[in-house]
Amino acid sequence: MSLFKPDLSLYLVTDKQSARGKDxxxxxxxxxxxxxTTVQVRDKDSGAFEIVTFCKAVKLMTDRFDAAxxxxxxxxxxxxxxxxxxxxxxQDIPPGLARSLMGRGAIIGATAASIEMAMxxxxxxxxxxxxxxxxxxxxxxxxxxxxxxEGLARIGSSVSIPWVAIxxxxxxxxxxxxRAGASGIAVASAICGAEDPKTAAExxxxxxxxxxxxx
Amino acid sequence: MSLFKPDLSLYLVTDKQSARGKDxxxxxxxxxxxxxTTVQVRDKDSGAFEIVTFCKAVKLMTDRFDAAxxxxxxxxxxxxxxxxxxxxxxQDIPPGLARSLMGRGAIIGATAASIEMAMxxxxxxxxxxxxxxxxxxxxxxxxxxxxxxEGLARIGSSVSIPWVAIxxxxxxxxxxxxRAGASGIAVASAICGAEDPKTAAExxxxxxxxxxxxx
Numbered sequence: 001m002s003l004f005k006p007d008l009s010l011y012l013v014t015d016k017q018s019a020r021g022k023d024x025x026x027x028x029x030x031x032x033x034x035x036x037t038t039v040q041v042r043d044k045d046s047g048a049f050e051i052v053t054f055c056k057a058v059k060l061m062t063d064r065f066d067a068a069x070x071x072x073x074x075x076x077x078x079x080x081x082x083x084x085x086x087x088x089x090x091q092d093i094p095p096g097l098a099r100s101l102m103g104r105g106a107i108i109g110a111t112a113a114s115i116e117m118a119m120x121x122x123x124x125x126x127x128x129x130x131x132x133x134x135x136x137x138x139x140x141x142x143x144x145x146x147x148x149x150e151g152l153a154r155i156g157s158s159v160s161i162p163w164v165a166i167x168x169x170x171x172x173x174x175x176x177x178x179r180a181g182a183s184g185i186a187v188a189s190a191i192c193g194a195e196d197p198k199t200a201a202e203x204x205x206x207x208x209x210x211x212x213x214x215x
Numbered sequence: 216m217s218l219f220k221p222d223l224s225l226y227l228v229t230d231k232q233s234a235r236g237k238d239x240x241x242x243x244x245x246x247x248x249x250x251x252t253t254v255q256v257r258d259k260d261s262g263a264f265e266i267v268t269f270c271k272a273v274k275l276m277t278d279r280f281d282a283a284x285x286x287x288x289x290x291x292x293x294x295x296x297x298x299x300x301x302x303x304x305x306q307d308i309p310p311g312l313a314r315s316l317m318g319r320g321a322i323i324g325a326t327a328a329s330i331e332m333a334m335x336x337x338x339x340x341x342x343x344x345x346x347x348x349x350x351x352x353x354x355x356x357x358x359x360x361x362x363x364x365e366g367l368a369r370i371g372s373s374v375s376i377p378w379v380a381i382x383x384x385x386x387x388x389x390x391x392x393x394r395a396g397a398s399g400i401a402v403a404s405a406i407c408g409a410e411d412p413k414t415a416a417e418x419x420x421x422x423x424x425x426x427x428x429x430x
Binding site: 046047048049050052073074075076077079080089090091092093094097098101 | 261262263264265267288289290291292294295304305306307308309312313316
């Protein structure tokens with residue numbers, strides 16, 4: 001368990017493809033202006049050096065906005081870039097091993113598409129789980145069956161660590177998902193693919209606040 | 216610079232594709248029986264967890280044969296698997312950064328396709344460089360122009376750290392490359408793609424010994 005409690009409420013996953021030629025750093029900055037609280041850099045295609053360079057630039061931004069920077073999959077990149085943590089899928093290094101490499105200060109997230117995976121992640125010392133997919137999503141083709149709100153809540157409530165919902169979520173769904181117990185909403189294309197990422201983030205943020213009962 | 220001096224003389228790079236369905240662990244074991252002194256696990260396709268698992272199995276073998284285990288690209292996987300070191304291409308984490316993550320005990324190798332890259336790698340504290348390609352190679356399509364023996368020697372002799380030649384090398388070329396100053400011969404398909412990896416390794420080993428003047 002990390003000593004640092006990040007605000008996971010609006011969790012952006014960077015996605016070059018849905019950004020379609022927009023400068024991804026500018027997208028991240030606009031999203032932070034719009035209220036994103038955690039940024040996960042996800043890049044399955046670039047070399048490690050390029051990802052480290054990108055993450056370092058994002059870190060300067062997240063620091064300014066008091067947001068957290070999480071790196072998908074690569075613990076070495078996360079450490080090299082000085083990121084706050086790492087997010088691990090079920091094909092990645094297990095959370096327990098990542099913790100031993102990154103130390104207690106790091107935020108370690110894990111993907112859970114089932115109650116078993118959620119409990120395993122908690123046991124291994126993950127700080128939060130990403131639960132999904134809520135709906136079918138274009139960002140991760142070949143993904144598991146969509147869970148819907150009930151499915152999300154069933155998995156999320158099986159553990160005592162915070163859970164963030166992911167997978168095809170838009171501003172319309174955010175309030176209900178938060179009411180169902182999620183600590184946050186993770187989005188990729190809903191912000192990276194938006195014409196105005198700042199406004200898109202603000203809309204989801206507003207829905208999240210409605211869900212929490214703060215408005 | 217690592218404190219541990221590995222024997223780089225016959226350096227196997229694992230290559231699932233040229234192994235064409237053969238069990239890669241069995242290929243590695245046969246290759247070690249045939250005289251391989253260093254094994255680099257190279258896998259650009261599998262998830263980190265699968266690579267860590269494979270590397271741990273290879274480490275049990277390399278330990279038995281007093282050989283070194285090097286992991287391509289992923290410093291986190293190398294640490295998680297307890298490997299002896301990491302090999303870094305020019306798209307990967309820079310050697311200096313890898314050293315700070317892995318410590319002085321680790322072997323850090325870097326790829327050098329030019330004198331500039333070789334000198335940069337040495338400056339950053341790499342323990343050895345892989346110089347290539349010697350010939351066009353099927354394992355790394357889209358690679359730089361082949362260097363031939365003179366090109367290899369020109370790059371290799373520009374630094375004082377050991378250099379290993381790579382890229383389409385067969386037993387026929389090994390002796391001349393060693394005479395040109397290489398500390399070792401790195402091969403992927405010549406061993407992974409051989410019907411009998413042990414015999415293939417033995418043949419290259421023999422040529423290397425001829426080159427050193429030990430026979």
